[in-house]
Amino acid sequence: MALSPLLSRYDHVLLDLDGCVWVGGVCTPGAPEAIAELRRSGKTIAFLTNNARRSPEEFVRQLWALGLRASLEEVVTVGGAIQHVLAVRDKPPRVYVIGSPAIFRHVTDSGARIVNATALETEADVVVVAGHDDLHFSELRAATQAVLSGAELIGAGRDRTFPMQDGLWPGTGAIIAALEYATGSAARIVGKPDAQIFLTALDRLGPGSTLVVGDRLDSDLAGAAAAGLDGAIVLTGVTDRYQAEAAIEPAPVAIAENLHSLIVR
Numbered sequence: 251m252a253l254s255p256l257l258s259r260y261d262h263v264l265l266d267l268d269g270c271v272w273v274g275g276v277c278t279p280g281a282p283e284a285i286a287e288l289r290r291s292g293k294t295i296a297f298l299t300n301n302a303r304r305s306p307e308e309f310v311r312q313l314w315a316l317g318l319r320a321s322l323e324e325v326v327t328v329g330g331a332i333q334h335v336l337a338v339r340d341k342p343p344r345v346y347v348i349g350s351p352a353i354f355r356h357v358t359d360s361g362a363r364i365v366n367a368t369a370l371e372t373e374a375d376v377v378v379v380a381g382h383d384d385l386h387f388s389e390l391r392a393a394t395q396a397v398l399s400g401a402e403l404i405g406a407g408r409d410r411t412f413p414m415q416d417g418l419w420p421g422t423g424a425i426i427a428a429l430e431y432a433t434g435s436a437a438r439i440v441g442k443p444d445a446q447i448f449l450t451a452l453d454r455l456g457p458g459s460t461l462v463v464g465d466r467l468d469s470d471l472a473g474a475a476a477a478g479l480d481g482a483i484v485l486t487g488v489t490d491r492y493q494a495e496a497a498i499e500p501a502p503v504a505i506a507e508n509l510h511s512l513i514v515r
């Protein structure tokens with residue numbers, strides 16, 4: 251087994267998870283061997299996901315369970331990108347959070363002060379929004395009042411829905427849309443296709459030429475371009491070959507049946 255000529259050109263590889271490394275909890279064909287080959291060749295790797303419901307620790311456990319070696323700092327979730335955005339501010343902000351326990355922890359780890367369930371709720375500097383299953387009207391009310399009082403609105407993504415066993419569930423984008431409609435303010439999105447999640451990964455990996463690999467034109471490829479990086483498309487997720495070959499501005503540097511055939515020759 252040897253690395254493909256394309257992959258030999260890069261120092262870092264940023265891998266999308268769903269539709270690229272795995273589909274529905276099962277690895278795409280040969281993905282563990284391909285990723286092991288990247289490591290043997292001295293490439294550094296990060297796994298990037300827009301999924302805001304689970305913590306990096308949970309993703310690391312899932313990767314190991316599927317036979318993939320991974321460390322905590324190699325997993326960059328949109329929650330990690332939000333943490334980065336909050337941590338680099340001059341002064342720790344007061345934050346009202348709508349999100350899963352994983353998002354609350356990322357906000358806390360950034361050094362910010364969470365004001366949920368305090369008298370300062372509507373005086374938050376920032377409202378952070380990521381989808382979660384226990385959304386209550388009181389959260390929309392507090393977030394609306396905080397944004398109307400001047401808080402910045404930061405969102406994990408604009409996905410309208412996500413697939414579950416019984417059909418589609420409303421996604422983070424649906425909650426963001428409610429708050430934007432109520433307040434007339436536009437949210438800053440830090441998940442793909444925004445550049446921030448890629449920049450957070452590069453902040454950990456250091457300088458070097460970087461390839462982004464994913465299955466979506468509108469998030470992986472567009473996000474890579476927004477961050478000034480090359481992107482390759484694998485056909486194990488939502489994009490078919492016809493759509494991938496039709497993509498221009500940005501165009502993928504490579505299109506492959508799966509991660510294994512992209513990485514290994």
Ligand SMILES: [Mg+2]
Nearest residue numbers: 266268269465
């Ligand atoms: Mg994907």
